[in-house]
Amino acid sequence: xxxxxxxxxxxxRKMSLNELSDKVGITLANLSILKNNKAKAIRFSTLDAIxxxxxxxxxxxxxxxxxxxxx
Amino acid sequence: xxxxxxxxxxxxRKMSLNELSDKVGITLANLSILKNNKAKAIRFSTLDAIxxxxxxxxxxxxxxxxxxxxx
DNA sequence: TATATTTTTATTGTTTTTCGATAAATTTAT
DNA sequence: ATAAATTTATCGAAAAACAATAAAAATATA
Numbered sequence: 648x649x650x651x652x653x654x655x656x657x658x659x660r661k662m663s664l665n666e667l668s669d670k671v672g673i674t675l676a677n678l679s680i681l682k683n684n685k686a687k688a689i690r691f692s693t694l695d696a697i698x699x700x701x702x703x704x705x706x707x708x709x710x711x712x713x714x715x716x717x718x
Numbered sequence: 719x720x721x722x723x724x725x726x727x728x729x730x731r732k733m734s735l736n737e738l739s740d741k742v743g744i745t746l747a748n749l750s751i752l753k754n755n756k757a758k759a760i761r762f763s764t765l766d767a768i769x770x771x772x773x774x775x776x777x778x779x780x781x782x783x784x785x786x787x788x789x
Numbered sequence: 790t791a792t793a794t795t796t797t798t799a800t801t802g803t804t805t806t807t808c809g810a811t812a813a814a815t816t817t818a819t
Numbered sequence: 820a821t822a823a824a825t826t827t828a829t830c831g832a833a834a835a836a837c838a839a840t841a842a843a844a845a846t847a848t849a
Contacts, residue, residue: 649762677808688761691720698782706777711769
């Protein structure tokens with residue numbers, strides 16, 4: 648499965664959802680959905696904006712976890 | 719911008735579009751579009767399938783390239 | 790060169806999903 | 820308690836994935 652580690656990166660940057668929402672330009676609600684692994688896909692433009700806002704790489708946000716599912 | 723490095727990974731694995739298309743379960747045409755940076759988004763299910771098929775990580779496929787555009 | 794294989798491009802249609810806008814509920818901090 | 824931050828939930832619209840298909844173009848091979 649693909650894991651979203653947005654929360655980790657936000658913590659590292661001490662950035663709140665509000666701030667990130669502003670910088671990325673997507674609504675608070677939708678960003679929350681993405682952060683909590685409720686989204687089924689992502690636009691590259693959004694991923695790009697997130698990486699730019701958090702000054703990080705794709706792999707800081709998205710992770711392929713072999714097998715794994717539970718929770 | 720977000721770069722797709724599918725071609726690099728396919729080369730490393732000596733895997734053709736045909737083979738990858740089979741394993742991933744999306745059509746040849748659409749995989750080609752993705753490979754050539756014509757897609758605007760990607761479903762996590764697809765990204766997952768690609769990582770599994772190529773036995774690689776997300777960062778082997780997707781890369782955030784600061785700035786950059788041209789070409 | 791001729792032929793086969795692989796890849797790219799294009800089109801149409803269906804289904805899915807993002808994302809905005811909004812509001813309420815919930816959680817966490819003050 | 821109160822305020823702030825986050826999550827959850829609808830609804831709708833616009834966008835995009837992806838299938839199916841076919842044809843064109845590029846590449847490899849005999």
